């Protein structure tokens with residue numbers, strides 16, 4: 503989501519800070535974890551106080567998220583400002599509103615509307631997990647708060663407020679109202695990206711939720727007849743997770759899917775069968791070390807690799823459980 507490559511000077515991007523400035527997130531009443539990256543976007547730069555509160559000091563109410571500072575320049579780090587600006591950011595685990603006062607989170611938690619009703623429309627439902635599509639233009643404040651939160655775990659993100667051109671796909675435990683992971687998707691993507699930004703909330707990582715969402719994003723783009731992929735550049739965690747997902751997808755299509763039985767296969771064939779971009783197919787084949795010196799695909803090596811990946815396809819979307827909008 504408006505992530506920027508290394509070629510662009512990060513100092514020009516609003517919200518980016520090279521050091522962590524919030525030490526911990528208190529997420530709901532029970533979960534507490536350290537942040538990964540700094541963010542100025544939560545703050546008024548002149549005071550380093552949280553910047554998006556109502557004038558009377560309360561948590562922002564529905565539809566009132568200020569875009570104050572939107573046009574502000576990024577904050578340049580100096581040695582003397584390397585300390586934390588805030589020890590603990592208290593964040594609602596249902597709606598991502600935030601405060602620096604613990605008691606306010608407690609009070610908010612009992613009445614948060616998102617605790618009683620999840621936003622958006624259901625698009626996938628298994629006995630364990632559900633995915634809901636939430637429109638950035640309809641649930642603006644919720645999506646803005648989600649984007650602000652994401653910045654604490656993704657360093658090259660600079661979009662927080664202009665959410666109305668995105669849909670957000672959010673994973674819940676079926677029956678629960680607590681978001682666990684999400685990805686955003688441009689309503690119109692000229693680069694034909696099927697995913698702009700993905701985050702699994704720290705308490706829920708390494709459970710296959712990222713893989714589930716990646717697979718879901720391809721189900722959407724393949725349904726639309728697109729060869730597609732995520733917005734570039736990927737973060738280091740994004741790259742390692744995508745490579746694992748792509749490896750399983752490629753092996754599966756070649757050995758047990760549409761391409762099984764073929765004696766010679768090209769990257770273009772795999773792209774058509776999977777909906778992946780040719781560049782992503784080649785990256786995956788290289789990481790699996792199954793390209794020969796002539797850049798041909800060695801099915802023998804791919805078969806060996808699949809042994810390590812096959813069990814991983816359990817984290818994929820079960821097509822029969824999709825409930826997609828028309």
Ligand SMILES: CC(=O)SCCNC(=O)CCNC(=O)[C@H](O)C(C)(C)COP(=O)(O)OP(=O)(O)OC[C@H]1O[C@@H](n2cnc3c(N)ncnc32)[C@H](O)[C@@H]1OP(=O)(O)O
Pocket residue numbers: 503655656683697698699700701702703706707708709710711712713714732733734735736737738739740741742743744746817
């Ligand atoms: C286009 C973009 O948005 S790029 C930005 C990507 N997002 C971020 O970097 C934000 C912070 N990171 C995250 O939110 C998460 O790490 C994600 C979304 C990248 C992955 O989410 P998860 O739900 O943890 O992924 P999932 O459980 O499906 O893991 C898939 C595989 O990726 C690899 N992987 C994921 N995280 C890690 C990690 N921290 N260390 C090593 N390998 C990892 C592993 O191979 C893992 O499989 P395994 O757990 O069986 O070993």
